[in-house]
Amino acid sequence: MTDASVLGALDGVRIVDLTQMLAGPFCTMLLADQGAEVIKVEPLDGDHTRIIGPYHVDDKLRAFGGYFASVNRNKKSIAIDLKKSEGRELVMKLCEGADAVVENYRGGVMDRLGLSYEALQARNPKLVYATIRGFGDPRTGKSPYADFPAYDVISQAMGGIMAITGPDKDTPMKVGPGVGDIIPAITCAFGIVSAVFRAHRTGRGQFVDVGMVDAILAVCERIMHQHSFAQTLPVPEGNHHPLLCPFGMFPAKDGFVTIAAHADQHFPILCRLIDRPEMATDPKNVTVQDRRANQEAIIAAVSAFTQQRTKQELLKHLGGQVPFSPVYNVRDIVADPHFKAREMLPWVPHPGLDHEVQIAGVAVKMTETPGRVRHRAPLLGEHTDEYLKSIGYSWADIDCLRAGKIVA
Known part of the structure; x- marks a missing residue:
């Protein structure tokens, strides 16, 4: 109090x-x-x-x-x-x-x-x-x-x-x-x-x-512009974004993490940090729209890196470099100095x-x-x-x- x-x-x-x-x-x-x-x-x-x-x-x-x-x-x-x-x-x-x-x-x-x-x-x-x-x-x-x-x-x-x-x-x-x-x-x-x-x-x-x-x-404003502008019917997208990539949840050795490195400034950094620098210059991944179209391959590459490491290891490696967070439960929240x-x-x-x-x-x-x-x-x-x-x-x-x- x-x-x-x-x-x-x-x-x-x-x-x-x-x-x-x-x-x-x-x-x-x-x-x-x-x-x-x-x-x-x-x-x-x-x-x-x-x-x-x-x-x-x-x-x-x-x-x-x-x-x-x-x-x-x-x-x-x-x-x-x-x-x-x-x-x-x-x-x-x-x-x-x-x-x-x-x-x-x-x-x-x-x-x-x-x-x-x-x-x-x-x-x-x-x-x-x-x-x-x-x-x-x-x-x-x-x-x-x-x-x-x-x-x-x-x-x-x-x-x-x-x-x-x-x-x-x-x-x-x-x-x-x-x-x-x-x-x-x-x-x-x-x-x-x-x-x-x-x-x-x-x-x-x-x-x-x-x-x-x-x-x-x-x-849920996004569903309206998707419907009105693109004539689409939005559906559940699992743990990834319907318009941006990589933007979602990825497996770790002891749970899950989230990464939002879809932007031009962050995607090359992520590629370097996961030891896949060539992805940043791949013609399939040049623009935000390109990366969204190539979502399956990008998600697979990021997941291959994250699933070999713990949440805390990934926090130390990726935190502050690209938008990143472990998926916390309430015990993690209570233990984290931020809160x-x-x-x-x-x-x-x-x-x-x-x-x-x-x-x-x-x-x-x-x-x-x-x-x-x-x-x-x-x-x-x-x-x-x-x-x-x-x-x-x-x-x-x-x-x-x-x-x-x-x-x-």
């Missing part, structure tokens, strides 16, 4: 977070990492990811596991029953003093609860209202699938990323991490910051809508443990207002009293709300 007194770039920005699972919480985590005050509004039984785990073997409390801890750091938690009118009024009051509210319920849920964009903006015209839904919100363009539920694997499938991922042209494959959630989350965080910036200048908020499948298509130097492996306290645990760090680095992991993920309702007091409720009022099971 780093110095909490160092303010982030979004210090002073208040976000009411009505999200659950991964896409929404990852989005608001990005804002919290950069200093925004994020009030996580949870149902009385908590965000469902609290119970998913994994739990540390020494955890005596099991208040939440690694999933929740990873994407809910730097947030405050207040537990409210939105099915009750008193609970909904609490959210209204929280939003009156907020810059943005974020939710990822299915379309229409918040409208039926009386917490729609229009209802909240009527009480706070500067409010930015952001959503992440599988197929977007009808306010910005009604999809025929607007009412369909969606998760990571759904947006990966329809957004196009699976169709170009896999070991061969006939086998589409799911991408490892939950990019179907995380890419929309990053996109939405960008949209929120943009809209809040404008609201601070104009005094007027707006509706920010990210469709999960739309965000995936946006990062320590970049503060990408922070240690955080965890309720129920007498020692700290590691989570992934903040990738956006700033010199004056550095993003940081300032505090662990919150216990359920850990800050309920704090925020109810801040919007004018007395201790007696809070006791009544808690007795009525409106808050926890």
Whole structure:
């Protein structure tokens, strides 16, 4: 945990977070990492990811596991029953003093609860209202699938990323991490910051809508220009690039490495380093297009060299000479000095443990207002009293709300 007194770039920005699972919480985590005050509004039984785990073997409390801890750091938690009118009024009051509210319920849920964009903006015209839904919100363009539920694997499938991922042209494959959630989350965080910036200048908020499948298509932009410009149907290309060579994964004695020496400046260097200098002057390999057409022979030559050496041997030989990296697993990552130097492996306290645990760090680095992991993920309702007091409720009022099971 780093110095909490160092303010982030979004210090002073208040976000009411009505999200659950991964896409929404990852989005608001990005804002919290950069200093925004994020009030996580949870149902009385908590965000469902609290119970998913994994739990540390020494955890005596099991208040939440690694999933929740990873994407809910730097947030405050207040537990409210939105099915009750008193609970909904609490959210209204929280939003009156907020810059943005974020939710990822299915379309229409918040409208039926009386917490729609229009209802909240009527009480706070500067409010930015952001959503992440599988197929977007009808306010910005009604999809025929607007009412369909969606998760990571759904947006990966329809957004196009699976169709170009896999070991061969006939086998589409799911991408490892939950990019179907995380890419929309990053996109939405960008949209929120943009809209809040404008609201601070104009005094007027707006509706920010990210469709999960739309965000995936946006990062698969290559398939569109291949289809539109070249009239091709992109398919999985295995571990090599459809347009560039050598650009992909190669076998090592103890695993795999990646090399991206397709450019004119790097290809001759690679040829020299793998003891095949003649390949650099071969007429078949003169241009980027030539090398792509001669991909099979180039890949075979590079593989013949790499498979005789370990990943670390190749790192010492090729690293810094051409674009190169071993294919790391998480143990390799933890051991590599890069990630320590970049503060990408922070240690955080965890309720129920007498020692700290590691989570992934903040990738956006700033010199004056550095993003940081300032505090662990919150216990359920850990800050309920704090925020109810801040919007004018007395201790007696809070006791009544808690007795009525409106808050926890």
